[in-house]
Amino acid sequence: MTKPSKTAADGYRPDAGLYDIFAASEGTHALPDAASFARLAVPGARVLDVGAGTGRVSLRAAAAGAQVWCAEPSPAMRAVLLAKLAALPDMWSRVTVLPVKAPNFELGCRFDYACLAGVMQFIAPHERLKLFTHVARHLPAGGLLALDMLEKTPASFETSWTERDLHHIALGEVVYAMSAWREMLSPFKSRTHYRLSTRHGVTTTEELFIRDRYFHPYAHALSDLQHAGFHPDPQAQGASAASGPTAVFLFRRASSES
Ligand SMILES: C[S@@+](CC[C@H](N)C(=O)[O-])C[C@H]1O[C@@H](n2cnc3c(N)ncnc32)[C@H](O)[C@@H]1O
Known part of the structure; x- marks a missing residue:
């Protein structure tokens, strides 16, 4: 049949239950590059995972000792994440799962590191500056932002x-x-x-x-990031092995409020 x-109201309702199985079948080639995002979360860091999905990044970060806030609008994806947490009671005090949708969100606290793994595809260009502005409000000066799905050249569209x-x-x-x-x-x-x-x-x-x-050309995204108070992280080289839109890009929150 x-x-x-x-278009499902919950965009991941049809395939959330298979999301991790499909990713597992691709091994280290699975996208988003969860390992590259997660290794930026140091023990004790406060991490905001926007579009956390089934927790591929969040749970790695929590396993490394970070405190993680998972902002995820899809009830189906959150359900998978919560089911995974059921088997990980040692992490319960470190992982907060929130039904939050970008770009407009206000969590009333700040984080050391925010990531958007595989999420830019769902942000319309006219919402991009708003998204980066909201992320910036949740980071202190020097706070780290990592994201993928930026297109460096038109040819990669x-x-x-x-x-x-x-x-x-x-x-x-x-x-x-x-x-x-x-x-x-x-x-x-x-x-x-x-x-x-x-x-x-x-x-x-x-x-x-x-x-x-x-699709977000890198130059357009960079302009919005700079307006929101971010600059490319000088140590960004080598954040991920991938190149092109699957690469992980790193930015730092500038010292002055935007
Ligand atoms: C490709 S999945 C990536 C999930 C996870 N970050 C990972 O690395 O596996 C994209 C996720 O972004 C979420 N998403 C879609 N629109 C969003 C929005 N406006 N704000 C936050 N998350 C969103 C989806 O529900 C989905 O869980």
Whole structure:
């Protein structure tokens, strides 16, 4: 049975339960580059993980001894994160899970480090400055911000593509597969149509759903970051092994309030 395409109110409701399995099947190539984001969280640091998802970054950071606040709007992703926490009672005092959506959020406290791993795709260009301004308010002078999904060159912008396989994994007798096709709606926005199928023997269930994403040229994002009071971190080189939009970019909160 195939359910018709639609944009879910909770954008990750259809695939949240498979998010970590699909990431695990890609090993160290899984994106976002959770290990690179997490290693910036030092023991005892206060970390804000905006768009924490299932906690791939947050739980690594908490395991390293950081105190982590997970801001995540998707109830389905939060549910997976909370289920993972159920098996990690040693972390319960260090991990706070909040139903928070960027760009407008006010947590009433400051953090040493904020990260946006795989999240910029959901921020419209006109909301970018607002997002960075809100993040800046949550960091002290010198506070660190890490984010990915910035496009260094126009050539790295994605184009439309026809249906392609993204994931295929067998768990016991069931095969889960995800494919997708993409259309560009504008130079800075795409619409991806996902097909998630679950096969057991001769029975296959399919669900079609849509997620839109935005593209952010690095120069545009840098201008907004600077207006919000950030500057590129001089020690940013080597933050991640990846290059292109999957690279992790580092910025520091300037000393004066914006
Ligand atoms: C690609 S997932 C990345 C999850 C996690 N950071 C990781 O590294 O695996 C993107 C996450 O951003 C969340 N998200 C989408 N829109 C958001 C918004 N406006 N504010 C905060 N998070 C958002 C989604 O619900 C999803 O959990």
